[in-house]
Amino acid sequence: MHLCWKLALMMMVLVCVTAQQVNYRRPTRVGVTCCKEVSKGRIPPEVKLIGYRHQNALSPCVDAIVFYTEKDKYCSDPTARWIQYRLKGLKEIED
Numbered sequence: 001m002h003l004c005w006k007l008a009l010m011m012m013v014l015v016c017v018t019a020q021q022v023n024y025r026r027p028t029r030v031g032v033t034c035c036k037e038v039s040k041g042r043i044p045p046e047v048k049l050i051g052y053r054h055q056n057a058l059s060p061c062v063d064a065i066v067f068y069t070e071k072d073k074y075c076s077d078p079t080a081r082w083i084q085y086r087l088k089g090l091k092e093i094e095d
Contacts, residue, residue, distance in 0.1 A: 034055055034060070034061035034064075035055055035061060035062055035064040035066060035075030036060050036061060036062060037062060037075065038062060038063075038064045038075045038076055038077040038078075039074070039075065039076060039077065040076075040077045040079075040080045042080075042082050043067060043074050043076070043086060047069060047074075048069060048070070049067050049068065049069060049086065049090055050068050050069060050070060050090075051067075051068045051090055051091050051092065051093040052065055052066060052067050052068065052086075052087060052090050052091075052092060052093065053065075053066050053068075053092060053093045053094070054066075054078070054092075055075075062075075063078055064076060064077070064078060065077075065078045065083055065087070067086065067090075068093060
């Protein structure tokens with residue numbers, strides 16, 4: 001009789017574990033949207049910038065100043081000499 005209870009208990013555990021796995025869903029993957037490389041090249045003066053943010057290096061992302069326009073973004077090297085000039089008057093965009 002004691003063996004029957006153990007067997008029944010093991011069957012119930014097996015059913016519960018199996019049912020649990022059927023409802024399990026893997027987490028949704030979140031894409032990484034960051035600058036993975038930067039340019040030292042100047043952004044032409046006629047390009048109207050609306051803001052910027054500083055991106056820290058956290059792999060696969062690199063240290064960058066990200067300039068934003070209405071439609072695009074530019075990943076720029078924060079050590080480039082022209083960066084400070086273009087930052088003047090722009091608002092920093094918070095994530």
